[in-house]
Amino acid sequence: AVSLQKVHVLPQTVLYIADAETFSGHEECHEQKKARKRNSKETALALEKLLPKRCQVLGLVTPGIVVTPMGSSSNQPQEIEEGEAGFALLFPKIDGVKIHTFHFSKDVKNRVFDESKFAEAGLKNNPDLRVVLLFGYNSWKSGATRFLHQIVNPLNEKSIILAGGQVESFTSLTSENNQAQPGDACGVVGLAFSGPQIQSATVLLDQDVADERTAEAAMQRLKAANIPEHNSLGFMFACVGRGYRHYKTKRNMEADAFRKFFPNVPLFGFFGHGEIGCDRIVTGNFVLRECNDIKDDLLHGYTTVMTLIHFGSTK
Numbered sequence: 001a002v003s004l005q006k007v008h009v010l011p012q013t014v015l016y017i018a019d020a021e022t023f024s025g026h027e028e029c030h031e032q033k034k035a036r037k038r039n040s041k042e043t044a045l046a047l048e049k050l051l052p053k054r055c056q057v058l059g060l061v062t063p064g065i066v067v068t069p070m071g072s073s074s075n076q077p078q079e080i081e082e083g084e085a086g087f088a089l090l091f092p093k094i095d096g097v098k099i100h101t102f103h104f105s106k107d108v109k110n111r112v113f114d115e116s117k118f119a120e121a122g123l124k125n126n127p128d129l130r131v132v133l134l135f136g137y138n139s140w141k142s143g144a145t146r147f148l149h150q151i152v153n154p155l156n157e158k159s160i161i162l163a164g165g166q167v168e169s170f171t172s173l174t175s176e177n178n179q180a181q182p183g184d185a186c187g188v189v190g191l192a193f194s195g196p197q198i199q200s201a202t203v204l205l206d207q208d209v210a211d212e213r214t215a216e217a218a219m220q221r222l223k224a225a226n227i228p229e230h231n232s233l234g235f236m237f238a239c240v241g242r243g244y245r246h247y248k249t250k251r252n253m254e255a256d257a258f259r260k261f262f263p264n265v266p267l268f269g270f271f272g273h274g275e276i277g278c279d280r281i282v283t284g285n286f287v288l289r290e291c292n293d294i295k296d297d298l299l300h301g302y303t304t305v306m307t308l309i310h311f312g313s314t315k
């Protein structure tokens with residue numbers, strides 16, 4: 001018999017997220033900032049060297065982290081708003097599921113985004129597309145919000161779950177290591193999940209959700225989607241203005257509310273500078289609001305987007 005130590009599940013796709021302090025330290029001196037920029041690239045390359053050559057890697061830097069420490073499904077998800085933290089999600093080959101990374105950067109010369117790039121990235125003419133996690137970076141740049149709208153609006157279909165937020169920067173996109181992006185460019189990176197067995201739902205916690213009762217009511221809406229909880233992951237994309245400040249010094253409120261309704265689903269995510277998502281369910285051919293042509297508003301501030309993704313039954 002083969003000993004268990006020799007059995008490895010190789011990752012095909014990796015999403016890792018670390019907060020800015022992990023990559024930068026605390027100094028604010030301009031010269032040191034330059035050195036740190038190099039250092040974050042070195043950190044990213046060192047991480048990628050640990051992974052198989054053909055592995056797709058997407059690395060993000062954010063102001064804060066949401067993570068479920070692994071080792072036991074009963075571990076409590078944690079909102080880490082200060083201090084160094086990070087995690088990596090390693091996706092193996094999953095039967096019937098395709099995951100791929102994409103990157104669209106704003107072209108200074110062209111004001112109009114070339115939508116043929118969507119098809120190349122598997123985001124158009126793909127009947128099996130179920131979930132798109134997307135992340136804007138350098139959102140403070142002039143034209144960044146307009147560019148994000150150009151990406152989000154064509155994807156705003158009732159049969160696709162869109163979720164994510166604005167991050168500080170991205171450090172890795174393995175397919176592009178040879179084509180260094182200018183440091184001040186803005187754009188959108190993400191992961192697309194395709195496969196007929198994928199089921200997903202999102203709920204939006206807006207500014208009115210400000211105590212335990214209203215946070216739990218939002219989780220009840222997510223629970224009501226009846227997404228299977230085995231072989232599933234939770235994602236939480238929250239505004240830096242929420243967390244313990246929003247809940248009057250009570251920490252971990254939203255992660256605790258999620259765990260109360262989904263005790264065995266690990267939760268991951270971040271605190272960022274703007275959120276992408278809405279209330280939406282995709283299970284089989286059912287969508288949350290049929291016969292309604294009004295596009296959902298997907299870009300928000302001071303909110304939290306909670307997302308559940310089910311990858312199908314395990315054999």
